[in-house]
Amino acid sequence: MRRGKMFIICGPSGVGKGTVAGALMARDPDLYFSVSATTRTPRPGESDGVHYHFLTMEQFETWIAEDQFLEHAAYVGNRYGTPKKFVDEAMEQGRDVLLDIEIQGAAQIHEKRPDAVRIYIAPPSWEELERRLLGRGTESIEKVRSRLARGKEEFNAAKDFDYFVINDTVDHAVEEIQAIMTAEHCRPAERIGMIDR
Amino acid sequence: MRRGKMFIICGPSGVGKGTVAGALMARDPDLYFSVSATTRTPRPGESDGVHYHFLTMEQFETWIAEDQFLEHAAYVGNRYGTPKKFVDEAMEQGRDVLLDIEIQGAAQIHEKRPDAVRIYIAPPSWEELERRLLGRGTESIEKVRSRLARGKEEFNAAKDFDYFVINDTVDHAVEEIQAIMTAEHCRPAERIGMIDR
Numbered sequence: 001m002r003r004g005k006m007f008i009i010c011g012p013s014g015v016g017k018g019t020v021a022g023a024l025m026a027r028d029p030d031l032y033f034s035v036s037a038t039t040r041t042p043r044p045g046e047s048d049g050v051h052y053h054f055l056t057m058e059q060f061e062t063w064i065a066e067d068q069f070l071e072h073a074a075y076v077g078n079r080y081g082t083p084k085k086f087v088d089e090a091m092e093q094g095r096d097v098l099l100d101i102e103i104q105g106a107a108q109i110h111e112k113r114p115d116a117v118r119i120y121i122a123p124p125s126w127e128e129l130e131r132r133l134l135g136r137g138t139e140s141i142e143k144v145r146s147r148l149a150r151g152k153e154e155f156n157a158a159k160d161f162d163y164f165v166i167n168d169t170v171d172h173a174v175e176e177i178q179a180i181m182t183a184e185h186c187r188p189a190e191r192i193g194m195i196d197r
Numbered sequence: 198m199r200r201g202k203m204f205i206i207c208g209p210s211g212v213g214k215g216t217v218a219g220a221l222m223a224r225d226p227d228l229y230f231s232v233s234a235t236t237r238t239p240r241p242g243e244s245d246g247v248h249y250h251f252l253t254m255e256q257f258e259t260w261i262a263e264d265q266f267l268e269h270a271a272y273v274g275n276r277y278g279t280p281k282k283f284v285d286e287a288m289e290q291g292r293d294v295l296l297d298i299e300i301q302g303a304a305q306i307h308e309k310r311p312d313a314v315r316i317y318i319a320p321p322s323w324e325e326l327e328r329r330l331l332g333r334g335t336e337s338i339e340k341v342r343s344r345l346a347r348g349k350e351e352f353n354a355a356k357d358f359d360y361f362v363i364n365d366t367v368d369h370a371v372e373e374i375q376a377i378m379t380a381e382h383c384r385p386a387e388r389i390g391m392i393d394r
Binding site (some may be wrong): 119120122123125126158159160161163164165166176180183186187188189190191194195196 | 375
Protein backbone atom coordinates (compact mmCIF):
# COMPACT_ATOMS: atom_id res chain seq x y z
CA MET A 1 0.00 0.00 0.00
CA ARG A 2 1.22 3.49 -0.78
CA ARG A 3 2.31 5.67 2.13
CA GLY A 4 0.57 9.02 2.61
CA LYS A 5 2.32 12.32 2.00
CA MET A 6 2.32 15.57 3.91
CA PHE A 7 0.99 18.68 2.15
CA ILE A 8 1.43 22.02 3.86
CA ILE A 9 -0.66 25.03 2.86
CA CYS A 10 0.46 28.51 3.86
CA GLY A 11 -0.63 31.94 2.81
CA PRO A 12 -1.69 35.36 4.06
CA SER A 13 -4.56 35.82 6.46
CA GLY A 14 -7.81 36.12 4.52
CA VAL A 15 -6.63 34.28 1.41
CA GLY A 16 -9.15 31.49 2.00
CA LYS A 17 -6.99 28.58 3.21
CA GLY A 18 -9.80 27.29 5.43
CA THR A 19 -12.32 27.28 2.60
CA VAL A 20 -9.85 25.61 0.24
CA ALA A 21 -8.98 23.00 2.90
CA GLY A 22 -12.68 22.32 3.53
CA ALA A 23 -13.34 21.85 -0.19
CA LEU A 24 -10.34 19.48 -0.49
CA MET A 25 -11.64 17.39 2.44
CA ALA A 26 -15.13 17.30 0.92
CA ARG A 27 -13.77 15.99 -2.38
CA ASP A 28 -11.46 13.44 -0.75
CA PRO A 29 -12.77 12.08 2.57
CA ASP A 30 -9.58 10.03 2.86
CA LEU A 31 -7.49 13.18 3.26
CA TYR A 32 -6.54 13.74 6.92
CA PHE A 33 -6.61 17.31 8.17
CA SER A 34 -4.02 17.83 10.88
CA VAL A 35 -5.60 19.19 14.07
CA SER A 36 -3.30 21.52 16.03
CA ALA A 37 -2.66 21.38 19.75
CA THR A 38 -3.07 24.58 21.77
CA THR A 39 -2.94 25.86 25.32
CA ARG A 40 -5.67 28.41 24.74
CA THR A 41 -9.11 27.99 26.34
CA PRO A 42 -11.76 26.31 24.14
CA ARG A 43 -14.34 28.75 22.76
CA PRO A 44 -18.04 27.86 22.93
CA GLY A 45 -18.75 25.09 20.41
CA GLU A 46 -15.12 23.95 20.08
CA SER A 47 -14.49 20.24 20.81
CA ASP A 48 -11.25 18.63 21.92
CA GLY A 49 -9.67 16.63 19.08
CA VAL A 50 -11.90 18.26 16.46
CA HIS A 51 -11.05 21.96 16.40
CA TYR A 52 -7.91 21.63 18.53
CA HIS A 53 -6.25 19.24 20.90
CA PHE A 54 -6.59 21.32 24.06
CA LEU A 55 -3.59 20.96 26.35
CA THR A 56 -2.55 22.55 29.64
CA MET A 57 0.67 24.55 29.56
CA GLU A 58 2.31 21.70 31.50
CA GLN A 59 1.16 19.07 29.00
CA PHE A 60 2.37 21.26 26.14
CA GLU A 61 5.82 21.56 27.73
CA THR A 62 5.94 17.78 28.23
CA TRP A 63 5.06 17.20 24.56
CA ILE A 64 7.88 19.55 23.54
CA ALA A 65 10.31 17.71 25.86
CA GLU A 66 9.17 14.38 24.36
CA ASP A 67 9.65 15.71 20.80
CA GLN A 68 5.99 15.16 20.03
CA PHE A 69 5.60 18.22 17.80
CA LEU A 70 6.44 18.63 14.13
CA GLU A 71 6.46 22.39 14.76
CA HIS A 72 5.31 24.69 17.52
CA ALA A 73 5.13 28.41 18.23
CA ALA A 74 3.69 30.98 20.61
CA TYR A 75 1.09 33.63 19.72
CA VAL A 76 -0.33 36.22 22.11
CA GLY A 77 0.59 34.22 25.18
CA ASN A 78 -0.74 30.88 23.93
CA ARG A 79 1.15 27.93 22.45
CA TYR A 80 0.23 26.16 19.24
CA GLY A 81 1.77 23.06 17.71
CA THR A 82 1.33 20.23 15.20
CA PRO A 83 1.32 16.84 16.97
CA LYS A 84 3.53 14.32 15.20
CA LYS A 85 1.57 11.24 16.27
CA PHE A 86 -1.73 11.75 14.41
CA VAL A 87 0.03 12.89 11.24
CA ASP A 88 2.33 9.86 11.21
CA GLU A 89 -0.51 7.44 11.98
CA ALA A 90 -2.57 8.78 9.09
CA MET A 91 0.40 8.58 6.71
CA GLU A 92 1.11 4.98 7.75
CA GLN A 93 -2.51 4.17 6.91
CA GLY A 94 -1.80 5.53 3.41
CA ARG A 95 -3.70 8.77 3.95
CA ASP A 96 -2.40 12.09 2.71
CA VAL A 97 -2.21 14.75 5.38
CA LEU A 98 -3.11 18.41 4.95
CA LEU A 99 -1.60 21.00 7.30
CA ASP A 100 -2.78 24.61 7.40
CA ILE A 101 0.01 26.32 9.32
CA GLU A 102 2.00 29.52 9.67
CA ILE A 103 4.99 30.19 7.46
CA GLN A 104 7.46 29.73 10.38
CA GLY A 105 5.87 26.34 11.17
CA ALA A 106 6.25 25.32 7.53
CA ALA A 107 9.96 26.16 7.75
CA GLN A 108 10.32 24.04 10.92
CA ILE A 109 8.63 21.05 9.26
CA HIS A 110 10.72 21.47 6.10
CA GLU A 111 13.83 21.02 8.28
CA LYS A 112 12.57 17.79 9.86
CA ARG A 113 10.64 16.38 6.92
CA PRO A 114 12.15 17.64 3.66
CA ASP A 115 9.69 15.48 1.68
CA ALA A 116 6.70 17.45 2.99
CA VAL A 117 5.25 19.36 0.02
CA ARG A 118 4.81 23.09 0.61
CA ILE A 119 2.07 24.92 -1.27
CA TYR A 120 1.78 28.70 -1.00
CA ILE A 121 -1.75 30.03 -1.51
CA ALA A 122 -1.73 33.55 -2.95
CA PRO A 123 -4.56 36.03 -3.50
CA PRO A 124 -5.19 37.19 -7.10
CA SER A 125 -3.87 40.59 -5.92
CA TRP A 126 -3.26 42.46 -2.66
CA GLU A 127 -6.21 44.74 -3.44
CA GLU A 128 -8.45 41.68 -3.68
CA LEU A 129 -7.06 40.35 -0.38
CA GLU A 130 -7.84 43.70 1.28
CA ARG A 131 -11.41 43.52 -0.09
CA ARG A 132 -11.80 39.99 1.28
CA LEU A 133 -10.47 40.97 4.70
CA LEU A 134 -12.67 44.08 4.86
CA GLY A 135 -15.63 42.07 3.54
CA ARG A 136 -15.54 39.87 6.63
CA GLY A 137 -16.65 42.97 8.52
CA THR A 138 -15.15 41.70 11.75
CA GLU A 139 -11.99 43.78 11.94
CA SER A 140 -10.99 47.43 11.97
CA ILE A 141 -9.22 48.94 8.98
CA GLU A 142 -6.06 49.20 11.11
CA LYS A 143 -6.17 45.46 11.91
CA VAL A 144 -6.77 44.64 8.22
CA ARG A 145 -3.85 46.86 7.18
CA SER A 146 -1.60 45.14 9.71
CA ARG A 147 -2.61 41.68 8.44
CA LEU A 148 -1.93 42.83 4.87
CA ALA A 149 1.49 44.19 5.82
CA ARG A 150 2.41 40.90 7.48
CA GLY A 151 1.13 38.95 4.47
CA LYS A 152 3.27 41.02 2.09
CA GLU A 153 6.32 40.55 4.32
CA GLU A 154 5.85 36.78 4.45
CA PHE A 155 5.34 36.71 0.69
CA ASN A 156 9.14 36.85 0.40
CA ALA A 157 9.21 33.21 1.50
CA ALA A 158 6.78 32.10 -1.25
CA LYS A 159 9.52 31.69 -3.87
CA ASP A 160 11.05 28.86 -1.80
CA PHE A 161 7.81 26.86 -1.72
CA ASP A 162 7.36 23.83 -3.97
CA TYR A 163 4.15 25.18 -5.48
CA PHE A 164 2.31 28.48 -5.78
CA VAL A 165 -1.47 28.38 -6.19
CA ILE A 166 -3.54 31.51 -6.79
CA ASN A 167 -6.92 31.35 -5.06
CA ASP A 168 -8.89 33.19 -7.75
CA THR A 169 -11.77 30.75 -7.34
CA VAL A 170 -11.96 27.95 -4.77
CA ASP A 171 -12.70 25.35 -7.47
CA HIS A 172 -9.65 26.38 -9.49
CA ALA A 173 -7.36 26.35 -6.45
CA VAL A 174 -8.72 22.96 -5.34
CA GLU A 175 -8.21 21.45 -8.80
CA GLU A 176 -4.60 22.63 -8.87
CA ILE A 177 -3.90 21.30 -5.37
CA GLN A 178 -5.46 17.94 -6.27
CA ALA A 179 -3.25 17.81 -9.39
CA ILE A 180 -0.21 18.57 -7.21
CA MET A 181 -1.17 15.74 -4.85
CA THR A 182 -1.58 13.30 -7.74
CA ALA A 183 1.71 14.40 -9.31
CA GLU A 184 3.63 14.08 -6.03
CA HIS A 185 2.52 10.45 -5.78
CA CYS A 186 4.15 9.81 -9.19
CA ARG A 187 7.71 10.29 -7.92
CA PRO A 188 10.13 7.47 -8.83
CA ALA A 189 11.09 6.93 -5.16
CA GLU A 190 7.49 5.93 -4.39
CA ARG A 191 6.81 3.97 -7.54
CA ILE A 192 9.94 2.24 -8.73
CA GLY A 193 9.69 -0.60 -6.19
CA MET A 194 6.34 -1.61 -7.69
CA ILE A 195 8.08 -2.94 -10.81
CA ASP A 196 10.23 -6.03 -10.34
CA ARG A 197 13.62 -5.76 -11.97
CA MET B 198 0.64 34.83 -21.05
CA ARG B 199 2.19 31.73 -19.54
CA ARG B 200 5.10 30.15 -21.36
CA GLY B 201 4.79 26.52 -22.43
CA LYS B 202 6.82 23.77 -20.80
CA MET B 203 8.63 20.77 -22.22
CA PHE B 204 7.48 17.31 -21.13
CA ILE B 205 9.57 14.32 -22.17
CA ILE B 206 8.13 10.82 -22.12
CA CYS B 207 10.47 7.85 -22.18
CA GLY B 208 9.98 4.18 -21.59
CA PRO B 209 10.62 0.70 -22.94
CA SER B 210 9.56 -0.32 -26.41
CA GLY B 211 5.97 -1.62 -26.32
CA VAL B 212 4.94 0.23 -23.16
CA GLY B 213 2.41 2.30 -25.12
CA LYS B 214 4.02 5.74 -25.29
CA GLY B 215 2.46 6.40 -28.71
CA THR B 216 -1.05 5.53 -27.49
CA VAL B 217 -0.61 7.63 -24.35
CA ALA B 218 0.73 10.57 -26.39
CA GLY B 219 -2.20 10.28 -28.83
CA ALA B 220 -4.70 10.29 -25.96
CA LEU B 221 -3.01 13.34 -24.40
CA MET B 222 -3.19 15.23 -27.71
CA ALA B 223 -6.86 14.27 -28.13
CA ARG B 224 -7.71 15.66 -24.68
CA ASP B 225 -5.65 18.84 -25.13
CA PRO B 226 -5.47 20.05 -28.74
CA ASP B 227 -3.21 22.88 -27.57
CA LEU B 228 -0.45 20.43 -26.66
CA TYR B 229 2.29 20.40 -29.33
CA PHE B 230 3.79 17.05 -30.20
CA SER B 231 7.41 17.43 -31.23
CA VAL B 232 8.06 15.94 -34.68
CA SER B 233 11.54 14.46 -35.08
CA ALA B 234 13.88 15.03 -37.99
CA THR B 235 15.38 12.00 -39.71
CA THR B 236 17.58 11.07 -42.64
CA ARG B 237 15.71 7.84 -43.31
CA THR B 238 13.57 7.46 -46.42
CA PRO B 239 9.84 8.20 -45.96
CA ARG B 240 7.66 5.07 -45.85
CA PRO B 241 4.46 4.95 -47.91
CA GLY B 242 1.88 7.24 -46.29
CA GLU B 243 4.40 9.29 -44.28
CA SER B 244 4.31 13.07 -44.84
CA ASP B 245 7.10 15.55 -44.30
CA GLY B 246 6.49 17.68 -41.21
CA VAL B 247 3.78 15.34 -39.93
CA HIS B 248 5.44 12.00 -39.20
CA TYR B 249 8.99 13.30 -39.52
CA HIS B 250 10.91 16.21 -40.91
CA PHE B 251 12.73 14.36 -43.69
CA LEU B 252 16.26 15.68 -44.22
CA THR B 253 19.16 14.64 -46.43
CA MET B 254 22.32 13.59 -44.61
CA GLU B 255 23.86 16.89 -45.69
CA GLN B 256 20.99 18.95 -44.28
CA PHE B 257 21.15 16.95 -41.05
CA GLU B 258 24.88 17.69 -40.70
CA THR B 259 24.21 21.39 -41.33
CA TRP B 260 21.52 21.45 -38.64
CA ILE B 261 23.98 19.87 -36.18
CA ALA B 262 26.63 22.45 -37.10
CA GLU B 263 24.07 25.23 -36.62
CA ASP B 264 23.07 23.82 -33.21
CA GLN B 265 19.53 23.32 -34.40
CA PHE B 266 18.90 20.11 -32.45
CA LEU B 267 17.90 19.67 -28.82
CA GLU B 268 19.22 16.11 -29.10
CA HIS B 269 20.24 13.79 -31.88
CA ALA B 270 21.43 10.23 -32.33
CA ALA B 271 22.11 7.55 -34.92
CA TYR B 272 20.22 4.22 -35.26
CA VAL B 273 20.95 1.55 -37.83
CA GLY B 274 22.67 3.94 -40.20
CA ASN B 275 20.06 6.71 -40.00
CA ARG B 276 20.11 9.93 -37.99
CA TYR B 277 17.28 11.16 -35.79
CA GLY B 278 16.98 14.44 -33.93
CA THR B 279 14.61 16.86 -32.17
CA PRO B 280 14.59 20.24 -33.94
CA LYS B 281 14.87 23.11 -31.49
CA LYS B 282 12.95 25.63 -33.59
CA PHE B 283 9.44 24.14 -33.60
CA VAL B 284 9.64 23.28 -29.89
CA ASP B 285 10.71 26.80 -28.94
CA GLU B 286 8.10 28.43 -31.19
CA ALA B 287 5.32 26.38 -29.59
CA MET B 288 6.56 27.19 -26.09
CA GLU B 289 6.70 30.90 -26.87
CA GLN B 290 3.06 30.65 -28.00
CA GLY B 291 2.31 29.30 -24.53
CA ARG B 292 1.85 25.71 -25.72
CA ASP B 293 3.21 22.78 -23.75
CA VAL B 294 5.39 20.47 -25.79
CA LEU B 295 5.39 16.68 -25.61
CA LEU B 296 8.48 14.76 -26.71
CA ASP B 297 8.51 10.99 -27.14
CA ILE B 298 12.23 10.22 -27.31
CA GLU B 299 14.91 7.69 -26.39
CA ILE B 300 16.45 7.67 -22.95
CA GLN B 301 19.81 8.96 -24.30
CA GLY B 302 18.01 11.87 -26.00
CA ALA B 303 16.25 12.71 -22.73
CA ALA B 304 19.65 12.88 -21.03
CA GLN B 305 20.95 15.25 -23.76
CA ILE B 306 17.94 17.54 -23.35
CA HIS B 307 18.22 17.49 -19.56
CA GLU B 308 21.76 18.89 -19.94
CA LYS B 309 20.63 21.77 -22.16
CA ARG B 310 17.22 22.41 -20.65
CA PRO B 311 17.19 21.37 -17.00
CA ASP B 312 13.61 22.64 -16.64
CA ALA B 313 12.30 20.06 -19.13
CA VAL B 314 10.14 17.63 -17.13
CA ARG B 315 11.05 13.96 -17.59
CA ILE B 316 8.33 11.33 -17.20
CA TYR B 317 9.23 7.66 -17.31
CA ILE B 318 6.41 5.40 -18.53
CA ALA B 319 6.65 1.91 -17.03
CA PRO B 320 4.70 -1.26 -17.77
CA PRO B 321 2.70 -2.80 -14.88
CA SER B 322 5.26 -5.65 -15.01
CA TRP B 323 7.87 -7.04 -17.39
CA GLU B 324 5.65 -10.08 -18.00
CA GLU B 325 2.88 -7.74 -19.14
CA LEU B 326 5.30 -5.87 -21.41
CA GLU B 327 6.37 -9.18 -22.97
CA ARG B 328 2.69 -10.06 -23.56
CA ARG B 329 2.12 -6.66 -25.21
CA LEU B 330 5.18 -7.00 -27.44
CA LEU B 331 4.27 -10.58 -28.45
CA GLY B 332 0.63 -9.51 -28.93
CA ARG B 333 1.67 -7.16 -31.72
CA GLY B 334 2.49 -10.32 -33.66
CA THR B 335 5.00 -8.49 -35.83
CA GLU B 336 8.25 -9.65 -34.28
CA SER B 337 10.05 -12.90 -33.53
CA ILE B 338 10.45 -14.07 -29.94
CA GLU B 339 14.18 -13.32 -30.22
CA LYS B 340 13.48 -9.69 -31.25
CA VAL B 341 10.95 -9.31 -28.42
CA ARG B 342 13.44 -10.73 -25.88
CA SER B 343 16.11 -8.31 -27.11
CA ARG B 344 13.70 -5.33 -26.75
CA LEU B 345 12.81 -6.50 -23.24
CA ALA B 346 16.48 -6.84 -22.28
CA ARG B 347 17.18 -3.31 -23.50
CA GLY B 348 14.12 -1.99 -21.66
CA LYS B 349 15.27 -3.57 -18.40
CA GLU B 350 18.76 -2.17 -18.85
CA GLU B 351 17.45 1.35 -19.48
CA PHE B 352 15.14 0.99 -16.46
CA ASN B 353 18.19 1.85 -14.32
CA ALA B 354 17.81 5.46 -15.50
CA ALA B 355 14.15 5.68 -14.39
CA LYS B 356 15.02 6.61 -10.80
CA ASP B 357 16.56 9.88 -12.03
CA PHE B 358 13.38 10.95 -13.82
CA ASP B 359 11.10 13.59 -12.32
CA TYR B 360 8.04 11.33 -12.51
CA PHE B 361 7.25 7.66 -12.91
CA VAL B 362 3.88 6.72 -14.45
CA ILE B 363 2.72 3.11 -14.73
CA ASN B 364 0.73 2.49 -17.91
CA ASP B 365 -1.75 0.01 -16.41
CA THR B 366 -4.58 1.62 -18.37
CA VAL B 367 -4.20 4.45 -20.88
CA ASP B 368 -6.84 6.56 -19.09
CA HIS B 369 -5.04 6.23 -15.77
CA ALA B 370 -1.65 7.10 -17.27
CA VAL B 371 -3.13 10.07 -19.14
CA GLU B 372 -4.82 11.40 -15.99
CA GLU B 373 -1.56 11.22 -14.07
CA ILE B 374 0.40 12.94 -16.84
CA GLN B 375 -2.22 15.70 -17.08
CA ALA B 376 -1.97 16.18 -13.29
CA ILE B 377 1.83 16.41 -13.63
CA MET B 378 1.45 19.06 -16.35
CA THR B 379 -0.97 21.08 -14.22
CA ALA B 380 1.28 20.79 -11.15
CA GLU B 381 4.40 21.83 -13.07
CA HIS B 382 2.65 25.05 -14.10
CA CYS B 383 2.15 25.85 -10.38
CA ARG B 384 5.86 26.43 -9.69
CA PRO B 385 6.67 29.71 -7.91
CA ALA B 386 9.13 30.74 -10.65
CA GLU B 387 6.27 30.81 -13.18
CA ARG B 388 3.62 32.28 -10.94
CA ILE B 389 5.17 34.70 -8.48
CA GLY B 390 5.48 37.53 -11.01
CA MET B 391 1.68 37.51 -11.45
CA ILE B 392 1.23 39.03 -7.98
CA ASP B 393 2.44 42.59 -7.55
CA ARG B 394 4.50 43.06 -4.43
